[in-house]
Amino acid sequence: MAVTAADVKALRDRTGAGMMECKKALTECNGDADAAEKLLKEKGLAAVAKRAERATSEGRLFMRQTADKIYVVEMTSETDFVANNAEFVAMGEKLLDLTVSKGYTEVTQEHKDLLTEVATKFRENMSVAKVEVIDVPANAAGAYYVHSDNKTGAVVVVNGSNADDVKTFAKDCCLHIAAFTPSYLTKKDVPESYINEQKEIFQAQMDQDEKMASKPQNVKDGILQGKVNKHLAEICFEDQMFVKDDKKSVSAKLAETGKAVGATLSFATAKLYVLGK
Template structure:
């Protein structure tokens, strides 16, 4: 039997994040040589990558970082919450967001091709996935431009890394209110900043729907225009940020809060793991 100590097993686990049994078996196969054991674990992990391709990645984390004129948010996904809270996975997310921001990437393709040391982000993710033993993927990225930024990362469980993330670009000096707007977005999940951003086809589809509902309810023909417009207003309050009731005071709209604070938003992005 190979001669190795428990300290060697611990070292291997810390360096790769591998399990106790896998670490012991690799050291046995490597006759106690840690460097060789690392190669064995990596090789075995790489062989499993193809098998993992079809698996669902419903866990993970969100990470965000700002630069001089933009803020970037990413979702790094994995298969289980066990891996999502692994230090190796969290460190990987740091590596990825740093590389993506440094490269100025704005699309998923650009992010995956971004340099990360001597490799690309895609290669680093593949290597770490082999070590972690799960499918890991950079699922999406968004970049928000602006003068200033508010970043809010929310933990849905104290034992897990952030799973909801928001970045907000704004002009103005009230940083605290800007942060509360980011918190509001994390809760209210608006899809658009203003009504002008809502696609015309989506508005028309909603108009047709509420018109049909109102007619089926037997509403008077003369009252239909007012009823339809009222229900469209309700639709906009659901999907448009500035039209929403402010989460901290539902007697005020987000627009009123922004105006009172002297803030103008340039954009926002919200990611929720698995959504």
């Protein structure tokens, strides 16, 4: 059976494969479009396996909130060209649909199989790198945020109230986390080994400062601890100055919001998401 240009174009539209590959597949399958599509998919799956070792440093974060949960899916690809493609984005939403409908809390084979649909078409190594589900209790306010680069995001859940003011505060905290990228929630979460390392660094800097030589040891100790405290305030979420009020810390705004709604608030979740981390 003769293969026409229209046949090749129709198969290309169905599969996304190259024109020459479509023509070759149709020729091998004697013009049977269904058989040619199957052949292309089989070849595509083989190609996907070969590409599995390629680095996937690009991609997107996808998030969605329901009444009592926030879902996070991370999809990776080799290039930002593919990551910004409409079909890649649509697949991310499909993966969210699957996660929500099936109640998945981690990456499953079903996620991987679904992703194969676009992986074979774009001829890039892709992966579902992360699937997470964060609970939002009945008496809590949850929020999420994905930055415009689609590579940075945050999820915050505040326990104690689901009042509108608390929901707004939770959303603002997501913006804060994405902007200031704190390493820890509170000072008590910082490993002692990290604090000791920072002390050594600050001590070495002070030892090289001639102005420090004449100061009493207790003064030096106070200066050293002050430097450590300042550093911790910069990397710990609750101690950072709030993104929408740089005169107050996050913890102070938490207390202020709680007072306004008549509740004692606390952070159940305050998490930063960065593609590939």
